[in-house]
Amino acid sequence: KTKGFIFDLDGVIVDTAKYHYLAWKALAKSIGIDFTVHQNEQLKGISRESSLNKILEWGNKTLPKDKFMELMKEKNNQYLSYITTMDENEILPGVTQILDYISQRKHPIALGSASKNSKIILQKVNLLDWFDAIVDGNNVTKAKPDPEVFLKAAKAINTPANQCIVFEDSVAGIQAANVANMISIGIGDSTILNEADFVFKDFTEIHVDFLERLIKTKKE
Numbered sequence: 121k122t123k124g125f126i127f128d129l130d131g132v133i134v135d136t137a138k139y140h141y142l143a144w145k146a147l148a149k150s151i152g153i154d155f156t157v158h159q160n161e162q163l164k165g166i167s168r169e170s171s172l173n174k175i176l177e178w179g180n181k182t183l184p185k186d187k188f189m190e191l192m193k194e195k196n197n198q199y200l201s202y203i204t205t206m207d208e209n210e211i212l213p214g215v216t217q218i219l220d221y222i223s224q225r226k227h228p229i230a231l232g233s234a235s236k237n238s239k240i241i242l243q244k245v246n247l248l249d250w251f252d253a254i255v256d257g258n259n260v261t262k263a264k265p266d267p268e269v270f271l272k273a274a275k276a277i278n279t280p281a282n283q284c285i286v287f288e289d290s291v292a293g294i295q296a297a298n299v300a301n302m303i304s305i306g307i308g309d310s311t312i313l314n315e316a317d318f319v320f321k322d323f324t325e326i327h328v329d330f331l332e333r334l335i336k337t338k339k340e
């Protein structure tokens with residue numbers, strides 16, 4: 121039986137979540153807003169625009185449209201400056217092994233990311249060729265927790281939603297996978313990702329027997 125595997129990017133395949141955090145933190149500071157690591161959890165997985173809206177909300181600030189656009193651009197430039205030096209060493213533990221396992225068994229693999237920078241990053245870490253489809257921030261209009269990104273990814277790999285397995289590090293992404301009726305697997309802290317069907321600290325904790333059972337599991 122064929123399952124479709126959908127991977128989030130930031131925080132699942134590579135640890136770019138830390139770069140997003142640094143870039144947003146600096147940008148917020150430049151307009152006199154501070155936010156905590158805890159608040160940062162809410163920025164994970166959501167779009168650039170939604171992220172800035174949240175930060176402004178936290179700081180009780182509103183901005184004219186042109187200033188808003190300028191700040192989004194500034195954040196992205198800062199982020200891009202962090203990712204230029206990325207290479208294979210920034211692939212998170214166990215990722216290459218699981219991609220290898222899945223593709224050897226001929227299950228299709230898709231990316232389902234909110235990022236508009238996903239292709240550059242996958243190229244940088246030399247993982248682009250593993251993916252049968254890329255659905256990212258350039259292809260969707262609704263940010264996670266809306267399931268649009270995962271539903272499009274499922275379609276792109278010709279797999280019904282209830283036969284898809286999603287790996288996610290964000291609360292919004294787990295919610296999106298659940299709404300899409302996919303099996304949701306959290307990668308990270310189980311107290312934060314408690315809505316997921318399963319949670320693992322990282323991919324090195326996911327063993328072959330678990331994957332074999334998962335492949336046989338069906339969501340109604």
Ligand code: G16
Binds near residue numbers: 129130168
């Ligand atoms: C990622 C991050 C988010 C970021 C979003 C948009 O999503 O988790 O923090 O705001 O992409 O990224 P960009 O500004 O690069 O378009 P994901 O879904 O890959 O975790």
Ligand code: MG
Binds near residue numbers: 131164165293
């Ligand atoms: Mg993520």
